[in-house]
Amino acid sequence: MTARPIGKSAANTMELETLHVRQDGAVLFADIAAPPMNLLGTRTGSRSRVAEQRAEADTALQVLVFASADPDYFISHVDVTRIGEYREQAAKLTGEASLGLLFRYLSKSRLVTIAQIEGRVRGAGSEFALACDMRFAARESAIFSQLEQGFGLIPGAGGIQHLTRLMGRARALEVMLSADDYDAELAGINRALPAASLGEFVRSLAHRIADFPAVGRTALKDRVNAISLAEADDFRRDSDLFLERGRDPETQRRTALAMSRGFQTHDGEIALPNMLSNLVGR
Amino acid sequence: MTARPIGKSAANTMELETLHVRQDGAVLFADIAAPPMNLLGTRTGSRSRVAEQRAEADTALQVLVFASADPDYFISHVDVTRIGEYREQAAKLTGEASLGLLFRYLSKSRLVTIAQIEGRVRGAGSEFALACDMRFAARESAIFSQLEQGFGLIPGAGGIQHLTRLMGRARALEVMLSADDYDAELAGINRALPAASLGEFVRSLAHRIADFPAVGRTALKDRVNAISLAEADDFRRDSDLFLERGRDPETQRRTALAMSRGFQTHDGEIALPNMLSNLVGR
Amino acid sequence: MTARPIGKSAANTMELETLHVRQDGAVLFADIAAPPMNLLGTRTGSRSRVAEQRAEADTALQVLVFASADPDYFISHVDVTRIGEYREQAAKLTGEASLGLLFRYLSKSRLVTIAQIEGRVRGAGSEFALACDMRFAARESAIFSQLEQGFGLIPGAGGIQHLTRLMGRARALEVMLSADDYDAELAGINRALPAASLGEFVRSLAHRIADFPAVGRTALKDRVNAISLAEADDFRRDSDLFLERGRDPETQRRTALAMSRGFQTHDGEIALPNMLSNLVGR
Numbered sequence: 061m062t063a064r065p066i067g068k069s070a071a072n073t074m075e076l077e078t079l080h081v082r083q084d085g086a087v088l089f090a091d092i093a094a095p096p097m098n099l100l101g102t103r104t105g106s107r108s109r110v111a112e113q114r115a116e117a118d119t120a121l122q123v124l125v126f127a128s129a130d131p132d133y134f135i136s137h138v139d140v141t142r143i144g145e146y147r148e149q150a151a152k153l154t155g156e157a158s159l160g161l162l163f164r165y166l167s168k169s170r171l172v173t174i175a176q177i178e179g180r181v182r183g184a185g186s187e188f189a190l191a192c193d194m195r196f197a198a199r200e201s202a203i204f205s206q207l208e209q210g211f212g213l214i215p216g217a218g219g220i221q222h223l224t225r226l227m228g229r230a231r232a233l234e235v236m237l238s239a240d241d242y243d244a245e246l247a248g249i250n251r252a253l254p255a256a257s258l259g260e261f262v263r264s265l266a267h268r269i270a271d272f273p274a275v276g277r278t279a280l281k282d283r284v285n286a287i288s289l290a291e292a293d294d295f296r297r298d299s300d301l302f303l304e305r306g307r308d309p310e311t312q313r314r315t316a317l318a319m320s321r322g323f324q325t326h327d328g329e330i331a332l333p334n335m336l337s338n339l340v341g342r
Numbered sequence: 343m344t345a346r347p348i349g350k351s352a353a354n355t356m357e358l359e360t361l362h363v364r365q366d367g368a369v370l371f372a373d374i375a376a377p378p379m380n381l382l383g384t385r386t387g388s389r390s391r392v393a394e395q396r397a398e399a400d401t402a403l404q405v406l407v408f409a410s411a412d413p414d415y416f417i418s419h420v421d422v423t424r425i426g427e428y429r430e431q432a433a434k435l436t437g438e439a440s441l442g443l444l445f446r447y448l449s450k451s452r453l454v455t456i457a458q459i460e461g462r463v464r465g466a467g468s469e470f471a472l473a474c475d476m477r478f479a480a481r482e483s484a485i486f487s488q489l490e491q492g493f494g495l496i497p498g499a500g501g502i503q504h505l506t507r508l509m510g511r512a513r514a515l516e517v518m519l520s521a522d523d524y525d526a527e528l529a530g531i532n533r534a535l536p537a538a539s540l541g542e543f544v545r546s547l548a549h550r551i552a553d554f555p556a557v558g559r560t561a562l563k564d565r566v567n568a569i570s571l572a573e574a575d576d577f578r579r580d581s582d583l584f585l586e587r588g589r590d591p592e593t594q595r596r597t598a599l600a601m602s603r604g605f606q607t608h609d610g611e612i613a614l615p616n617m618l619s620n621l622v623g624r
Numbered sequence: 625m626t627a628r629p630i631g632k633s634a635a636n637t638m639e640l641e642t643l644h645v646r647q648d649g650a651v652l653f654a655d656i657a658a659p660p661m662n663l664l665g666t667r668t669g670s671r672s673r674v675a676e677q678r679a680e681a682d683t684a685l686q687v688l689v690f691a692s693a694d695p696d697y698f699i700s701h702v703d704v705t706r707i708g709e710y711r712e713q714a715a716k717l718t719g720e721a722s723l724g725l726l727f728r729y730l731s732k733s734r735l736v737t738i739a740q741i742e743g744r745v746r747g748a749g750s751e752f753a754l755a756c757d758m759r760f761a762a763r764e765s766a767i768f769s770q771l772e773q774g775f776g777l778i779p780g781a782g783g784i785q786h787l788t789r790l791m792g793r794a795r796a797l798e799v800m801l802s803a804d805d806y807d808a809e810l811a812g813i814n815r816a817l818p819a820a821s822l823g824e825f826v827r828s829l830a831h832r833i834a835d836f837p838a839v840g841r842t843a844l845k846d847r848v849n850a851i852s853l854a855e856a857d858d859f860r861r862d863s864d865l866f867l868e869r870g871r872d873p874e875t876q877r878r879t880a881l882a883m884s885r886g887f888q889t890h891d892g893e894i895a896l897p898n899m900l901s902n903l904v905g906r
Contacts, residue, residue, distance in 0.1 A: 167793075193793075208558070209551075209554045209555075209558055214558060220565045221569070222793075224566050225792065225793070228508045229449075229504075229507070229569075233562075234532050236566070237551050237559065237563075240550070250798050268802055272801075272900075275872065276773055276869055284797055288788050288796070301561055308555070336554075337553060490840070491836045491844060493840075502851070503851065511853065514852070515845070516829075520832055520833060576851075587839070587840055590839065
């Protein structure tokens with residue numbers, strides 16, 4: 061892990077937001093590379109949707125794998141200074157200003173979507189990964205978090221829907237109420253693998269799946285979604301509540317205080333759980 | 343673990359049923375202390391409800407932690423000799439004679455409720471813990487059981503609703519059909535921790551959660567409950583079936599036989615699973 | 625594990641399809657013995673249903689345990705050369721040509737049904753085991769698979785319904801999309817035990833359960849099914865889609881190619897996952 065001497069003020073200005081895409085047979089590998097910390101900004105969100113739409117239209121493609129170019133962060137979370145902007149972007153892409161509905165296209169896609177996770181994956185980044193069909197993670201480095209409650213927010217992009225169904229009521233409440241980091245085991249991901257073998261495992265699985273008949277795959281995904289994927293309205297409602305909570309002055313006070321302490325910087329978020337528990341006011 | 347030379351006949355007469363309550367900031371710690379074995383009698387049930395109601399009304403409080411003063415028993419189960427009485431108590435507190443609906447207030451509460459489990463937790467005691475938002479247990483001593491089938495009863499206070507959703511059909515059937523003791527891993531609790539660190543873990547988590555904004559917490563719990571908490575009618579139906587089953591002469595015969603063999607005594611229930619498999623008649 | 629020098633051509637001709645049944649008190653033990661590899665043919669399916677119907681009618685019986693006489697295979701999968709025939713058999717037994725609805729009787733039965741798994745359990749064999757109330761497996765030898773996607777089929781006999789509810793969306797998709805072998809841990813069975821103690825564990829549990837009052841057991845199973853068992857229509861729809869997919873020329877091409885390479889032979893299916901990933905055409 062290379063040290064990255066990136067200061068707080070650099071966080072927004074250095075944000076490049078790119079998605080490196082590489083096709084290998086019927087599998088498209090998309091590497092998220094948005095230094096300094098893979099914040100889910102307007103461009104990252106819209107680019108991943110655009111990549112998915114293009115892949116969806118290309119009948120030669122069957123599987124879409126998302127990975128990160130940054131060993132410390134898979135996707136951090138949304139850029140809280142741009143919530144208005146990314147909602148506008150989502151509205152342009154789906155007709156509705158909800159990130160959860162945008163991510164839901166990954167779950168409904170005819171493509172099989174896989175998140176290959178190294179480093180931290182928090183907030184809407186975690187919700188993006190949960191919307192993928194599968195999540196595989198590096199045992200040594202993968203760290204999960206729904207940080208929203210630290211600001212008085214709720215996970216607004218599908219986290220409540222996915223985590224409650226996946227983990228059950230009590231573990232989902234623990235993870236979300238604590239806004240703490242948690243590991244791959246508690247996250248209930250598909251598999252945690254040694255970092256050294258993660259890439260090859262995912263690549264091999266992606267090609268195996270891609271070689272099976274596409275029509276059968278679509279039929280299967282539809283049937284599984286009918287049982288386990290929450291309705292669009294549930295995602296919509298969470299999204300609205302997130303927005304409503306975001307207008308709370310206490311939420312805004314905590315956000316501003318966090319920003320002044322290194323929130324949304326590469327180094328500042330390494331120890332995010334501690335930062336969150338020190339925002340209590342008055 | 344201290345030896346407790348308490349004979350069978352002492353079980354009911356020595357029952358004191360108290361709840362030691364201690365407030366620490368926004369967290370209320372309630373220790374169940376109802377010697378000789380923390381049977382869930384009329385007073386334990388009603389006192390925990392009263393404690394919760396008072397805490398609910400006190401806006402300075404955010405989290406409620408239940409623990410046991412007895413290292414051998416968290417809560418044993420209901421006092422089967424007083425089923426009529428505790429149902430009357432429940433009716434006074436909630437308007438309905440159902441323990442499951444009484445416990446369901448814990449799940450619906452604006453407070454976050456945590457069960458810190460050491461020792462045995464069986465029957466309605468287990469259902470009380472399942473109604474809490476989270477369950478943390480001592481790895482060395484926590485023992486779980488739904489003992490009802492041993493008497494021809496069904497779990498009537500929410501166990502079926504919680505366990506089936508939490509464990510899935512097959513494990514829930516195993517646990518409930520066998521009426522056997524099972525450990526923390528099979529119980530699917532939040533986390534099993536060494537007894538020495540359990541208290542500090544729970545205390546720290548409780549304070550962490552309590553420091554986050556209360557409005558966001560309520561919004562989150564509502565959304566999670568909408569997905570994962572069974573309807574009141576489901577609890578009501580289980581409660582009715584429990585009562586119906588309790589009128590069966592075979593259930594009454596097995597209960598009487600168990601009572602004559604040390605059921606509802608501190609020492610007699612240490613090896614409860616064996617006792618249950620030796621009640622078969624004729 | 626003894627070597628079995630059985631050639632491809634022998635697969636169908638040597639199929640004996642028998643079910644060895646032995647009663648021990650209130651428990652009926654049924655050993656599937658259909659050499660060379662316990663394919664789920666017309667007779668195995670109908671015999672297990674007949675055994676279950678007889679057991680159901682015999683009020684002295686409470687628990688039904690299915691095991692295999694072949695250490696390499698619990699139940700392989702359906703005999704794909706006889707899909708028409710076994711659907712006719714199912715129609716005779718239940719009025720509908722769906723194996724999923726046939727298996728669903730195991731889940732709805734007043735009897736407690738247990739699968740004691742050693743060796744491979746794939747396709748409809750796995751769906752048979754999932755329809756039982758509990759699954760216990762030998763840690764050393766149990767291997768699970770839903771192989772259907774390798775042929776462009778979907779699990780048509782309840783696998784989608786059970787696995788999605790049991791494992792959650794992501795793990796169920798992994799298992800079914802990959803058509804790969806998976807182990808007892810990923811399978812989310814009740815318990816994996818050393819092969820040497822599996823039989824005694826199941827026998828003891830079966831008798832324990834059988835000794836508890838039958839009326840309470842039925843009440844409990846009904847309530848658990850109300851929460852966790854999918855509706856008959858869901859099984860029906862999967863069954864129809866399976867049949868529809870089976871008419872696809874690509875599915876038929878892959879099936880024929882697999883048959884020419886040892887599919888449905890004892891030795892040929894030991895390394896089934898490799899065979900499936902080498903059927904891609906053109």
